[in-house]
Amino acid sequence: MGDEFSRIARYLAPLAGPEGLGLTDDAALFTPPAGRQLVLTTDQMLEGVHFIPGDLPALIARKLLRRNLSDLAAMGATACGYLLTTALPPTTDESWLAGFAAGLAQDQAEFGIQLFGGDSSSSPTHISLSATLIGHVTPGAALRRNGAKAGDxxxxxxxxxxxxxxxxxxxxxxxxxxxxxxxxxxxxxxxxxxxxxxxxxxxxxxxxxxxxxxxxxxxxxxxxxxxxxxxxxxxxxxxxxxxxxxxxxxxxxxxxxxxxxxxxxxxxxxxxxxxxxxxxxxxxxxxxxxxxxxxxxxxxxxxxxxxxxxxx
Amino acid sequence: MGDEFSRIARYLAPLAGPEGLGLTDDAALFTPPAGRQLVLTTDQMLEGVHFIPGDLPALIARKLLRRNLSDLAAMGATACGYLLTTALPPTTDESWLAGFAAGLAQDQAEFGIQLFGGDSSSSPTHISLSATLIGHVTPGAALRRNGAKAGDxxxxxxxxxxxxxxxxxxxxxxxxxxxxxxxxxxxxxxxxxxxxxxxxxxxxxxxxxxxxxxxxxxxxxxxxxxxxxxxxxxxxxxxxxxxxxxxxxxxxxxxxxxxxxxxxxxxxxxxxxxxxxxxxxxxxxxxxxxxxxxxxxxxxxxxxxxxxxxxx
CATH class of the missing domain: 3.90.650.10 (PurM-like C-terminal domain)
Incomplete structure (x- = not known):
C-alpha cells in the first residue's frame, strides 16, 4: 500500500463533494439547505461483528452507507452527504481499498450523496468502519419513534x-x-x-x-x-x-x-x-x-x- | 455490564442535548444556526494506536473530543455538538463506561457542546472510538489550508x-x-x-x-x-x-x-x-x-x- 496520504488522495478524494475541500483540510464546510432541519446519524461496521472476514469490500462499503441511510429513511429525511472513518490492519492490501472505494462511489451515485470528509487510521487487528450521514427534513416533519397512538x-x-x-x-x-x-x-x-x-x-x-x-x-x-x-x-x-x-x-x-x-x-x-x-x-x-x-x-x-x- | 440499551440510557442519554431526542430515535434532529456555514469533522481513537491499554477512560473521552475540537479550531469554527461511536470488547467492565461518560460530561461543559447521537457496538478485541464534531462559522470566514501566500x-x-x-x-x-x-x-x-x-x-x-x-x-x-x-x-x-x-x-x-x-x-x-x-x-x-x-x-x-x- 502507498502511504496514508497518497491512499486518501487516490481512493477517497475523488469521492468528495465540494464540501469535502478535496479532503485536504481539517474539516468539511457545509452550507445547510435553507429552511431545513438536519438529520444526523452514525453507524459502525466491524469485521467479525457486522461483516464476515473475506466479504467483498464493495459490498461492505455499500452496506455501511445503506445502514445509515436506513436511519435517515426512518425519519423521513433526504440524504446529502457523509463522513467516513476507516481503520485498517497493516495487512490490508490496496485492492481492498480500491474495491471499498468503488462500492462507495456506486452507492453515492445511487443515493445522490457525496463524501464530506473523514479519518483514516491503522488498526491493530480487524477492519473497523463508521459513517456519519447528514440528511434534512422539513422542520417538524421528521418521523419519530414516540408518536404512535393507541388504535394505530x-x-x-x-x-x-x-x-x-x-x-x-x-x-x-x-x-x-x-x-x-x-x-x-x-x-x-x-x-x-x-x-x-x-x-x-x-x-x-x-x-x-x-x-x-x-x-x-x-x-x-x-x-x-x-x-x-x-x-x-x-x-x-x-x-x-x-x-x-x-x-x-x-x-x-x-x-x-x-x-x-x-x-x-x-x-x-x-x-x-x-x-x-x-x-x-x-x-x-x-x-x-x-x-x-x-x-x-x-x-x-x-x-x-x-x-x-x-x-x- | 447491563444490556446495550440500558447502558445507553444510563451513561449516554444524560449527555444528550435536545437534538439527541433522548437517544431513543434513529437519528438526531439539528436545526442549524441561521446564516452560518457548518464545519464537520471526524476522528478516531483506537486502543493500541491512539491510546495505551489502561489509560484512564475519562482522559480517553476528553482527548477524543479535543482532537476533534482542534480540527474545528484550525478552521476558526465554534463547536456545538457531536455524534459518538463506541466499540467495546465484552471484557470491558461498566466502570470503564462510567469513567468514559464522566470525561465526556466534563469536556461537554468545558467546551459548550452536547451529545447529538451515536452508535454502540461490541468489538472482537480492542476498544475503538470515534466522534463526529459539528461546528459553525460565518460563511466564507473559515480558515483553510490553501490560503497561505509567499511572504507570510x-x-x-x-x-x-x-x-x-x-x-x-x-x-x-x-x-x-x-x-x-x-x-x-x-x-x-x-x-x-x-x-x-x-x-x-x-x-x-x-x-x-x-x-x-x-x-x-x-x-x-x-x-x-x-x-x-x-x-x-x-x-x-x-x-x-x-x-x-x-x-x-x-x-x-x-x-x-x-x-x-x-x-x-x-x-x-x-x-x-x-x-x-x-x-x-x-x-x-x-x-x-x-x-x-x-x-x-x-x-x-x-x-x-x-x-x-x-x-x-
Whole structure:
C-alpha cells in the first residue's frame, strides 16, 4: 500500500463533494439547505461483528452507507452527504481499498450523496468502519419513534427475516439456492423517499429484529402492541423453511425495512405513498403496559428466547 | 455490564442535548444556526494506536473530543455538538463506561457542546472510538489550508513537541518528573475561540507533527517554507532533553497547537487576537517547489528520517 496520504488522495478524494475541500483540510464546510432541519446519524461496521472476514469490500462499503441511510429513511429525511472513518490492519492490501472505494462511489451515485470528509487510521487487528450521514427534513416533519397512538395499525415494508436467513446461508448453515437471502443480508435496500409525513404517526427501521424494534417503538411511545405472526410478510425464499425458522425471521436483524404506526383512516394514503413497494399490516397498537404480544396462527401467545440483536 | 440499551440510557442519554431526542430515535434532529456555514469533522481513537491499554477512560473521552475540537479550531469554527461511536470488547467492565461518560460530561461543559447521537457496538478485541464534531462559522470566514501566500510568516501557538515526549514518558522510556509532558500527551488543549479570520491566511492544527503538518500546508498552498529550528517554542520540560530529542519534538504528533500563515503586517493583530496564549514566529513561506526546508541553529539544513506520524 502507498502511504496514508497518497491512499486518501487516490481512493477517497475523488469521492468528495465540494464540501469535502478535496479532503485536504481539517474539516468539511457545509452550507445547510435553507429552511431545513438536519438529520444526523452514525453507524459502525466491524469485521467479525457486522461483516464476515473475506466479504467483498464493495459490498461492505455499500452496506455501511445503506445502514445509515436506513436511519435517515426512518425519519423521513433526504440524504446529502457523509463522513467516513476507516481503520485498517497493516495487512490490508490496496485492492481492498480500491474495491471499498468503488462500492462507495456506486452507492453515492445511487443515493445522490457525496463524501464530506473523514479519518483514516491503522488498526491493530480487524477492519473497523463508521459513517456519519447528514440528511434534512422539513422542520417538524421528521418521523419519530414516540408518536404512535393507541388504535394505530402496525405496518411493515417489504418482507421480514430474509437477512437473518441470508446470514446463516453465508455461514454455510442453511441453503440459499437462488442467492436471494444472501443478497438481502449483504445489500439491504433502505426505504428512502417515501413521503410519510402526515400519514405515519411513528417509524423505526428494522435493524435489530422485528420484535425488538417494535418493542423500542412501544417503549418510546408508551404503548402495547399485538403482532400477528401469520400476517408478517415473508418472501417465498424464506417461507420454504417453514416454522423451523420462525423465531430467526422475527428476531433476526439487518432487514432495514420500515416499521410504521399508521392510523386506520390513513391506510389508503399509506398505500399510495408506497407505490410499488409492498406494505403489509401486521398488528395494532393499544394502550396498556409497553411491550409486544406475539400471537401465533391459532391465536396462541408466543414467546421467543430473545427479542433480537444486541451487543453483548 | 447491563444490556446495550440500558447502558445507553444510563451513561449516554444524560449527555444528550435536545437534538439527541433522548437517544431513543434513529437519528438526531439539528436545526442549524441561521446564516452560518457548518464545519464537520471526524476522528478516531483506537486502543493500541491512539491510546495505551489502561489509560484512564475519562482522559480517553476528553482527548477524543479535543482532537476533534482542534480540527474545528484550525478552521476558526465554534463547536456545538457531536455524534459518538463506541466499540467495546465484552471484557470491558461498566466502570470503564462510567469513567468514559464522566470525561465526556466534563469536556461537554468545558467546551459548550452536547451529545447529538451515536452508535454502540461490541468489538472482537480492542476498544475503538470515534466522534463526529459539528461546528459553525460565518460563511466564507473559515480558515483553510490553501490560503497561505509567499511572504507570510509561519506562527505557532503554545509549545511544540511536549506531547511526543510525554508519550515516551508514558511508555517509560523518558523521565517526566513534573508530569507536564505526560499531561500534554494525555490531554491536549484545542485552541478554540481565537478570532483569526482576516488575520491568518491559512491554518492547520499540529496533529501529525510540526514538520509534516507544515508540509501539508505547503502542499495545499503550493508554497515552500523555511523553518528555523532555534525559533521553535519549546517548554522548559522539553528543552532539558536538549538536541537528543530535537527530531522527536519536531516530528512527533499530538500537540494540537495551531500553525498559521500570517502576513507580516498582521503580526500585531495576531498577538492581540491570541491574548494570553503564547504565539511564536518560526519561519516564512516563499514561492518555489512545495516543501519544507529546516534550518538548524547555525543555518545548516537539517533532514529527519521521518516528517511525522502516519498510519502504515
Amino acid at each position: 395499525d402496525i405496518w411493515v415494508t417489504g418482507t421480514i427475516g430474509d437477512a437473518a436467513l441470508g446470514l446463516q446461508a453465508r455461514r454455510g448453515t442453511l441453503q440459499d439456492k437462488s442467492g436471494f437471502l444472501t443478497s438481502r443480508s449483504l445489500l439491504p435496500n433502505p426505504r428512502m423517499g417515501l413521503n410519510l409525513s402526515g400519514i405515519a404517526h411513528a417509524a423505526i427501521d428494522i435493524s435489530d429484529g422485528l420484535v425488538q424494534d417494535l418493542g423500542h417503538l412501544c417503549k418510546t411511545s408508551n404503548l402495547a402492541a399485538t403482532l400477528y405472526v401469520a400476517l408478517v410478510p415473508t418472501s417465498h425464499e424464506a417461507a420454504i423453511f417453514g416454522d423451523a425458522m420462525l423465531e430467526t425471521r422475527l428476531t433476526g436483524g439487518d432487514d432495514y425495512e420500515l416499521l410504521l404506526a399508521v392510523p386506520p383512516e390513513a391506510a389508503t394514503a399509506l398505500r399510495l405513498a408506497c407505490g410499488n413497494l409492498a406494505i403489509t399490516k401486521i398488528g395494532t397498537f393499544s394502550s396498556g403496559q409497553a411491550g409486544v404480544t406475539i400471537l401465533g396462527p391459532h391465536g396462541q401467545a408466543m414467546n421467543f428466547s430473545t427479542a433480537g440483536w444486541q451487543h453483548f | 510568516d509561519i506562527w505557532v501557538t503554545g509549545t511544540i513537541g511536549d506531547a511526543a515526549l510525554g508519550l515516551q514518558a508514558r511508555r517509560g522510556t523518558l523521565q517526566d518528573k513534573s508530569g507536564f509532558l505526560t499531561s500534554r500527551s494525555l490531554l491536549p488543549n484545542p485552541r478554540m475561540g481565537l478570532n483569526l479570520s482576516g488575520i491568518a491566511h491559512a491554518a492547520i492544527d499540529i496533529s501529525d507533527g510540526l514538520v509534516q503538518d507544515l508540509g501539508h500546508l505547503c502542499k495545499t498552498s503550493n508554497l515552500a517554507a523555511t523553518l528555523y529550528v532555534a525559533l521553535v517554542p519549546t517548554s522548559h520540560e522539553a528543552a532539558i532533553f536538549g538536541d537528543a530529542m530535537l527530531e522527536t519534538r519536531l516530528t512527533g504528533g499530538d500537540d494540537y497547537e495551531l500553525l498559521l500563515a500570517v502576513p507580516p503586517e498582521a503580526a500585531t493583530a495576531l498577538r492581540l487576537a491570541c491574548g494570553n496564549l503564547a504565539i511564536t514566529k518560526i519561519g516564512t513561506f516563499s514561492s518555489g517547489q512545495a516543501g519544507v526546508t529546516i534550518l538548524g541553529p547555525h543555518g545548516q539544513a537539517m533532514n529527519f528520517s521521518t516528517a511525522g506520524w502516519q498510519h502504515f
